[in-house]
Amino acid sequence: MSTPLLAAHALSVSIGGQPVVRELHLALHPGERLVLLGRNGVGKTTLLHTLAGLHAADAGEVRLAGKTYADLGHRGAAPLRGLLPQHQGDVFAASVLETVLIGRHPYLARWDWESAADANLARAALAAVGLADFAARSLHTLSGGERQRVALATLLVQQPRVYLLDEPLAHLDLNHQVAVLELMSRRVREEGAALVMVLHDVNLAARYCDWALLLFGEGEYEFGDAVPDARALSRLYGYPLRVIQDGERRWFVPEMAATGEG
Amino acid sequence: MNRTRALLVLSLLAVLALASLLLSLGVGSLRFSPGEVWAALLGEGDATAIAVVRDLRLPRALATCACGGLLALAGSLMQVLLRNPLADPYVLGISGGAAVGALAAMLLGVGASLGLEGAAFAGALAAMGLVFGLSRGEGSWTQTRLLLTGVIVASGCGAVVALMLSLAPEQQLRGMLFWLMGDASQASAPLPALLILGAGLAVALFFARELNLLGRGALLAATLGADVTRLRLLLYFLASGLTATAVTSVGSVGFVGLVVPHWARLALGNDQRVLLPAATLAGSALLTLADTLARSLIAPQQLPVGVLTALLGVPVFLLLLARAPHMEQG
Numbered sequence: 001m002s003t004p005l006l007a008a009h010a011l012s013v014s015i016g017g018q019p020v021v022r023e024l025h026l027a028l029h030p031g032e033r034l035v036l037l038g039r040n041g042v043g044k045t046t047l048l049h050t051l052a053g054l055h056a057a058d059a060g061e062v063r064l065a066g067k068t069y070a071d072l073g074h075r076g077a078a079p080l081r082g083l084l085p086q087h088q089g090d091v092f093a094a095s096v097l098e099t100v101l102i103g104r105h106p107y108l109a110r111w112d113w114e115s116a117a118d119a120n121l122a123r124a125a126l127a128a129v130g131l132a133d134f135a136a137r138s139l140h141t142l143s144g145g146e147r148q149r150v151a152l153a154t155l156l157v158q159q160p161r162v163y164l165l166d167e168p169l170a171h172l173d174l175n176h177q178v179a180v181l182e183l184m185s186r187r188v189r190e191e192g193a194a195l196v197m198v199l200h201d202v203n204l205a206a207r208y209c210d211w212a213l214l215l216f217g218e219g220e221y222e223f224g225d226a227v228p229d230a231r232a233l234s235r236l237y238g239y240p241l242r243v244i245q246d247g248e249r250r251w252f253v254p255e256m257a258a259t260g261e262g
Numbered sequence: 263m264n265r266t267r268a269l270l271v272l273s274l275l276a277v278l279a280l281a282s283l284l285l286s287l288g289v290g291s292l293r294f295s296p297g298e299v300w301a302a303l304l305g306e307g308d309a310t311a312i313a314v315v316r317d318l319r320l321p322r323a324l325a326t327c328a329c330g331g332l333l334a335l336a337g338s339l340m341q342v343l344l345r346n347p348l349a350d351p352y353v354l355g356i357s358g359g360a361a362v363g364a365l366a367a368m369l370l371g372v373g374a375s376l377g378l379e380g381a382a383f384a385g386a387l388a389a390m391g392l393v394f395g396l397s398r399g400e401g402s403w404t405q406t407r408l409l410l411t412g413v414i415v416a417s418g419c420g421a422v423v424a425l426m427l428s429l430a431p432e433q434q435l436r437g438m439l440f441w442l443m444g445d446a447s448q449a450s451a452p453l454p455a456l457l458i459l460g461a462g463l464a465v466a467l468f469f470a471r472e473l474n475l476l477g478r479g480a481l482l483a484a485t486l487g488a489d490v491t492r493l494r495l496l497l498y499f500l501a502s503g504l505t506a507t508a509v510t511s512v513g514s515v516g517f518v519g520l521v522v523p524h525w526a527r528l529a530l531g532n533d534q535r536v537l538l539p540a541a542t543l544a545g546s547a548l549l550t551l552a553d554t555l556a557r558s559l560i561a562p563q564q565l566p567v568g569v570l571t572a573l574l575g576v577p578v579f580l581l582l583l584a585r586a587p588h589m590e591q592g
Binding site for chain 2: 049052054074075077078081082083085087088089090091092093094095098099102103105106108110113154158
């Protein structure tokens with residue numbers, strides 16, 4: 001089999017003394033999509049940052065297309081993997097187009113300025129996230145969901161081989177949630193890229209991912225099919241889930257307490 | 263903004279800075295036309311004009327020009343480093359340290375300007391080392407911790423300055439207060455400040471696009487290929503060094519370092535490749551003009567230049583801010 005785009009070997013990660021995963025092995029090949037699931041505070045973001053080379057692992061290693069982050073260096077890793085951070089921090093005003101163009105940084109030499117081709121890429125990315133008319137707007141006039149999609153467009157013009165998305169659906173309403181997942185799935189398929197994302201919606205994860213990594217806390221994990229069984233999910237969230245069969249598809253819904261509204 | 267437009271804007275600002283320099287050479291108790299100033303600079307014409315322009319006014323004008331640029335550049339860099347629009351060159355206690363050094367030297371009766379400058383520079387370096395040593399740490403709280411440490415060291419220095427002012431003999435008070443408000447009348451030997459400004463601007467421009475990344479957050483900067491730790495260290499020492507150089511020769515001139523970067527950002531956007539040189543040139547022009555006014559407004563009495571920078575800059579800044587309502591946080 002070919003070299004995986006993203007691989008973890010015996011990877012142990014912790015944050016603030018709390019283990020996130022112990023001895024994690026995983027390999028993602030072109031076209032594959034992985035979801036990280038787990039409760040709040042279990043270390044999904046920390047693991048994602050470790051995979052992005054931004055958080056030091058306790059043991060083991062992460063390889064991007066066969067190379068470690070130490071081999072690649074800061075600049076060498078930039079065209080290979082991109083991260084959509086959980087929070088978008090903008091202290092100073094900037095236009096939407098300027099913000100998206102930041103994603104071209106890895107491809108520009110020291111004294112280069114962004115070319116017309118780069119600007120066209122940025123406009124295409126804005127159109128892909130449904131913000132075609134927003135290029136000249138100031139970031140500070142955007143809503144949370146629009147801001148989230150600008151961040152996604154920035155990631156798209158970076159054109160990495162491995163996309164790492166930390167809660168890409170945050171602030172998005174239903175139609176945009178589906179649109180973003182469709183867009184990313186198409187990208188991954190067409191470019192032969194790999195995708196890792198942190199999601200909270202089990203049903204969307206089952207629909208749009210190939211694999212799931214369940215983080216149970218205390219370093220325990222389970223790697224497997226993106227449609228896990230209800231028992232594993234109930235254990236994962238510490239809350240009973242019920243399965244509803246709808247033709248070929250299974251839907252997971254939380255058990256509602258008997259003392260509810262009705 | 264593309265490269266051609268950026269070069270055009272920067273050329274205009276450079277012309278403005280040069281014009282303010284020529285103006286400051288011509289204005290004073292003896293007035294010269296721009297033509298006479300030019301002739302005197304080349305060493306032609308009237309001997310008095312040559313002496314006044316070349317020996318008396320030129321060193322001071324060049325020093326204020328350099329220091330205005332230093333402060334505006336340092337302020338822009340501090341705002342990127344701390345990702346805080348309220349950051350200025352003095353927020354991390356560097357001017358406080360310099361003030362303690364300079365005032366202590368005055369109290370001890372060091373009269374020579376070289377001794378005074380040495381003491382101010384030593385004080386600035388001491389504050390810089392103290393803040394850096396105390397605020398080192400890992401993780402995302404580094405920025406907050408750096409800012410807090412700097413603010414606390416600055417207020418500590420403020421207390422020491424107040425103590426020295428209350429202990430100082432009457433006849434020294436005026437000189438001390440002028441130093442604290444920013445005073446270019448002692449400025450001489452502009453060459454070191456000009457060289458440091460040139461070198462600092464070159465280094466800052468070399469990293470300008472990485473600074474754009476850093477302004478969007480450390481995580482994004484790191485994934486796009488910037489070495490964030492190294493970049494922050496560089497920013498800290500560069501901005502601190504520039505500030506130390508400026509306060510050493512003109513005292514703690516306020517306002518330039520806080521507001522000129524905001525002027526540039528409001529007028530030209532937040533691309534550091536344009537912002538840094540534009541702020542530097544605008545800072546040079548502003549401080550040169552302010553100092554020209556400071557020494558000619560109620561001549562022969564001289565005003566501290568720091569007062570003039572604020573009086574000139576505040577209305578312009580408020581006007582720009584009012585014209586750009588969508589840049590509410592810019």
